[in-house]
Amino acid sequence: xxxxxxxxxxxxxxxxxxxxxxxxxxxxxxxxxxxxxxxxxxxxxxxxxxxxxxxxxxxxxxxxxxxxxxxxxxxxxxxxxxxxxxxxxxxxxxxxxxxxxxxxxxxxxxxxxxxxxxxxxxxxxxxxxxxxxxxxxxxxxxxxxxxxxxxxxxxxxxxxxxxxxxxxxxxxxxxxxxxxxxxxxxxxxxxxxxxxxxxxxxxxxxxxxxxxxxxxxxxxxxxxxxxxxxxxxxxxxxxxxxxxxxxxxxxxxxxxxxxxxxxxxxxxxxxxxxxxxxxxxxxxxxxxxxxxxxxxxxxxxxxxxxxxxxxxxxxxxxxxxxxxxxxxxxxxxxxxxxxxxxxxxxxxxxxxxxxxxxxxxxxxxxxxxxxxxxxxxxxxxxxxxxxxxxxxxxxxxxxxxxxxxxxxxxxxxxxxxxxxxxxxxxxxxxxxxxxxxxxxxxxxxxxx
Amino acid sequence: xxxxxxxxxxxxxxxxxxxxxxxxxxxxxxxxxxxxxxxxxxxxxxxxxxxxxxxxxxxxxxxxxxxxxxxxxxxxxxxxxxxxxxxxxxxxxxxxxxxxxxxxxxxxxxxxxxxxxxxxxxxxxxxxxxxxxxxxxxxxxxxxxxxxxxxxxxxxxxxxxxxxxxxxxxxxxxxxxxxxxxxxxxxxxxxxxxxxxxxxxxxxxxxxxxxxxxxxxxxxxxxxxxxxxxxxxxxxxxxxxxxxxxxxxxxxxxxxxxxxxxxxxxxxxxxxxxxxxxxxxxxxxxxxxxxxxxxxxxxxxxxxxxxxxxxxxxxxxxxxxxxxxxxxxxxxxxxxxxxxxxxxxxxxxxxxxxxxxxxxxxxxxxxxxxxxxxxxxxxxxxxxxxxxxxxxxxxxxxxxxxxxxxxxxxxxxxxxxxxxxxxxxxxxxxxxxxxxxxxxxxxxxxxxxxxxxxxxxxxxxxxxxxxxxxxxxxxxxxxxxxxxxx
Numbered sequence: 001x002x003x004x005x006x007x008x009x010x011x012x013x014x015x016x017x018x019x020x021x022x023x024x025x026x027x028x029x030x031x032x033x034x035x036x037x038x039x040x041x042x043x044x045x046x047x048x049x050x051x052x053x054x055x056x057x058x059x060x061x062x063x064x065x066x067x068x069x070x071x072x073x074x075x076x077x078x079x080x081x082x083x084x085x086x087x088x089x090x091x092x093x094x095x096x097x098x099x100x101x102x103x104x105x106x107x108x109x110x111x112x113x114x115x116x117x118x119x120x121x122x123x124x125x126x127x128x129x130x131x132x133x134x135x136x137x138x139x140x141x142x143x144x145x146x147x148x149x150x151x152x153x154x155x156x157x158x159x160x161x162x163x164x165x166x167x168x169x170x171x172x173x174x175x176x177x178x179x180x181x182x183x184x185x186x187x188x189x190x191x192x193x194x195x196x197x198x199x200x201x202x203x204x205x206x207x208x209x210x211x212x213x214x215x216x217x218x219x220x221x222x223x224x225x226x227x228x229x230x231x232x233x234x235x236x237x238x239x240x241x242x243x244x245x246x247x248x249x250x251x252x253x254x255x256x257x258x259x260x261x262x263x264x265x266x267x268x269x270x271x272x273x274x275x276x277x278x279x280x281x282x283x284x285x286x287x288x289x290x291x292x293x294x295x296x297x298x299x300x301x302x303x304x305x306x307x308x309x310x311x312x313x314x315x316x317x318x319x320x321x322x323x324x325x326x327x328x329x330x331x332x333x334x335x336x337x338x339x340x341x342x343x344x345x346x347x348x349x350x351x352x353x354x355x356x357x358x359x360x361x362x363x364x365x366x367x368x369x370x371x372x373x374x375x376x377x378x379x380x381x382x383x384x385x386x387x388x389x390x391x392x393x394x395x396x397x398x399x400x401x402x403x404x405x406x407x408x409x410x411x412x413x414x415x416x417x418x419x420x421x422x423x424x425x426x427x428x429x430x431x432x433x434x435x436x437x438x439x440x441x442x443x444x445x446x447x448x
Numbered sequence: 449x450x451x452x453x454x455x456x457x458x459x460x461x462x463x464x465x466x467x468x469x470x471x472x473x474x475x476x477x478x479x480x481x482x483x484x485x486x487x488x489x490x491x492x493x494x495x496x497x498x499x500x501x502x503x504x505x506x507x508x509x510x511x512x513x514x515x516x517x518x519x520x521x522x523x524x525x526x527x528x529x530x531x532x533x534x535x536x537x538x539x540x541x542x543x544x545x546x547x548x549x550x551x552x553x554x555x556x557x558x559x560x561x562x563x564x565x566x567x568x569x570x571x572x573x574x575x576x577x578x579x580x581x582x583x584x585x586x587x588x589x590x591x592x593x594x595x596x597x598x599x600x601x602x603x604x605x606x607x608x609x610x611x612x613x614x615x616x617x618x619x620x621x622x623x624x625x626x627x628x629x630x631x632x633x634x635x636x637x638x639x640x641x642x643x644x645x646x647x648x649x650x651x652x653x654x655x656x657x658x659x660x661x662x663x664x665x666x667x668x669x670x671x672x673x674x675x676x677x678x679x680x681x682x683x684x685x686x687x688x689x690x691x692x693x694x695x696x697x698x699x700x701x702x703x704x705x706x707x708x709x710x711x712x713x714x715x716x717x718x719x720x721x722x723x724x725x726x727x728x729x730x731x732x733x734x735x736x737x738x739x740x741x742x743x744x745x746x747x748x749x750x751x752x753x754x755x756x757x758x759x760x761x762x763x764x765x766x767x768x769x770x771x772x773x774x775x776x777x778x779x780x781x782x783x784x785x786x787x788x789x790x791x792x793x794x795x796x797x798x799x800x801x802x803x804x805x806x807x808x809x810x811x812x813x814x815x816x817x818x819x820x821x822x823x824x825x826x827x828x829x830x831x832x833x834x835x836x837x838x839x840x841x842x843x844x845x846x847x848x849x850x851x852x853x854x855x856x857x858x859x860x861x862x863x864x865x866x867x868x869x870x871x872x873x874x875x876x877x878x879x880x881x882x883x884x885x886x887x888x889x890x891x892x893x894x895x896x897x898x899x900x901x902x903x904x905x906x907x908x909x910x911x912x913x914x915x916x917x918x919x920x921x922x923x924x925x926x927x928x929x930x931x932x933x934x
Binding site: 220272321382 | 671
């Protein structure tokens with residue numbers, strides 16, 4: 001028998017006897033003969049642990065990781081440093097081998113950690129409440145659109161800035177395809193959402209305005225202005241943001257956001273080829289009872305002792321079935337735990353320092369790249385940790401050259417914005433040193 | 449009572465350090481216009497690194513996972529999460545790769561995804577797999593949207609009804625609704641299975657499809673599945689398989705052979721990826737070939753010896769998540785499949801079903817068993833008899849905590865009163881099952897002798913029974929910093 005299955009031949013015999021059948025096969029007699037699988041599945045041969053380890057190591061070695069390459073690639077997934085305490089603590093199996101904390105008395109650890117996560121997200125975004133997390137930034141944004149739509153009664157238009165991550169916009173389209181929604185994209189003007197077009201299109205039929213700041217090109221949007229346009233038209237204001245940026249940038253709550261959502265992978269979670277990442281979702285008290293996903297609340301036990309439970313479950317799909325606004329069950333609790341530990345490590349000052357360092361590094365890198373004479377800043381607007389350059393050369397060529405020099409270059413903007421033919425989006429986190437940035441400028445400049 | 453991390457915060461303490469730098473540092477005010485700046489900092493805790501370690505270590509001791517003890521949570525497949533899976537998922541070549549890296553630098557990752565897809569296709573009897581969905585619920589949405597898109601493509605957009613059994617998990621109708629379908633519910637018959645005559649009355653030119661889990665939520669194999677499939681197909685609909693209960697059928701029967709057109713799998717159930725305290729999971733879907741053009745974009749394809757992401761899929765439903773899937777979960781699941789092999793996977797189902805039947809046969813004389821004396825990988829008993837004696841299923845579940853067990857799933861499926869749904873999995877030994885059986889029988893005796901004691905359980909946990917009504921009525925969902933200052 002396989003090492004993950006403890007039953008011995010003798011025990012199997014005893015159990016069969018106790019059940020009153022003559023063989024294990026008899027237990028499968030309810031499967032009609034015609035659809036019983038005969039023979040053996042055509043799968044790779046079983047590997048021992050050592051063989052498996054070797055094979056997986058070989059596959060891993062076929063990839064170049066950010067240990068091998070100096071990463072200047074962002075576009076929605078960021079190479080931030082993860083302090084050792086994060087993995088040391090998330091590796092405690094009482095956390096990671098547990099199910100969703102339905103039995104509160106036995107799950108106070110994860111429930112309290114989620115309560116702390118909710119507090120930190122609320123605090124950073126300035127919102128009244130946050131949920132236990134979502135799959136990723138794209139689904140949390142799409143879920144915000146759903147709630148806004150469902151609660152806007154007859155209004156069915158959602159205005160989406162083209163500064164929102166292209167993949168997030170695609171995910172919103174998919175999520176909205178089952179609903180009576182009209183999605184309209186608002187173009188960018190000089191790297192910011194075109195506020196005039198937005199104001200012109202926002203009307204009494206608009207359920208929500210959805211914007212990202214810092215946007216896909218790293219530019220900080222004029223949130224007050226967008227918030228005002230939304231408010232004047234009684235549309236919900238959905239802001240997708242980077243929590244790290246809020247170490248120095250104004251929280252969206254102050255611009256009147258109804259929903260603050262986004263991707264929080266950068267907080268203690270690895271790039272992991274795009275998943276699992278961490279969606280967060282924060283809102284105002286007005287929408288608390290409409291929020292999707294799981295929410296942890298504080299309460300007391302029979303002796304008055306403080307404790308935590310999953311709460312407001314009447315919103316959820318397992319109770320409301322087809323009447324639920326969202327079908328989400330699981331969240332990304334373990335990623336949220338990593339983020340909670342990471343944010344605890346950061347602390348009040350650390351979050352500000354981290355944000356400022358990213359902004360300074362990005363600024364420095366942009367200056368050095370522009371100094372080569374081969375790049376120009378596409379837009380002259382304040383940016384956070386990422387910026388868009390117009391290159392003389394085809395960015396694909398630049399990236400090829402950089403790769404040969406051990407550098408993972410920026411995102412080729414034309415992949416999603418064909419009009420930005422030679423746009424090159426460079427991300428610079430706190431991990432990058434002066435030397436690495438100088439090296440990037442030199443190699444990207446193409447003189448070597 | 450455990451302190452919140454905010455309650456151990458001290459001004460000026462820190463656990464964070466930045467890299468030293470030779471780059472000139474400007475202030476936020478020099479970098480951004482005044483109106484964009486944050487005025488007061490977010491009150492994250494100020495703690496030392498050891499504070500962080502002690503705090504979260506303490507929290508972990510107030511938690512219970514599969515590694516802590518028996519966790520027979522029905523429908524959740526709480527089986528052992530092998531350590532080698534965690535190890536391989538942490539390899540830098542998997543964990544530290546960017547989703548937008550050039551494909552030439554992630555061939556190992558793409559190959560893993562491709563091979564996993566092939567394996568899952570073989571296990572489910574489907575033609576192709578899409579690995580993108582983040583979880584079962586997202587897989588359901590993706591699969592249903594594939595069905596929708598297919599009908600539209602065939603010029604049959606009037607097919608807008610999805611049929612779900614009354615025993616289905618609430619997520620099924622919720623997923624169908626958000627995917628734009630109306631939901632029809634089909635009754636279960638006296639054997640706990642889809643009532644075929646009722647089903648026949650429900651189908652018609654508006655039928656888009658049927659969602660079914662098989663074995664169903666009662667732990668029973670839908671014996672009429674062939675007839676069910678032909679009713680749906682003849683009506684022009686498609687069959688959707690909810691893979692929540694796939695642990696019963698590995699190498700035994702394949703959804704593709706049963707007649708299903710779309711399948712989702714919960715890799716965090718059947719394929720041992722850890723539940724993480726509520727996620728992340730992964731919910732890949734499998735489809736028959738004619739539906740492959742519609743799955744989420746991109747998919748991993750192979751040309752010669754090179755793997756690539758195929759975006760050129762005009763009929764695709766689009767994207768359900770950013771990037772390609774919960775990759776590190778996929779790594780773990782593939783590690784599991786490789787460590788089991790075909791024979792090992794069949795042994796999984798053999799022993800999962802054996803263990804469940806053994807438990808069922810050992811509990812039938814004490815608890816009501818609404819649907820027959822056999823089951824697949826899990827079974828549902830009713831606590832109605834015990835409720836009459838004075839203690840509900842909830843109380844018995846709480847009493848189990850005192851004995852160091854995670855309780856079974858309770859009050860589900862809805863078609864059974866006072867339901868208790870038990871799934872032992874293949875990973876547990878007979879001794880563990882015997883102990884648990886003994887305890888459940890003992891609790892039954894306790895209910896008989898002293899229901900109040902059971903009603904006041906748990907007695908030994910770090911907190912007693914918690915006031916859920918209070919939590920929902922006056923929600924406190926974050927720490928009150930100002931309350932602390934008073």
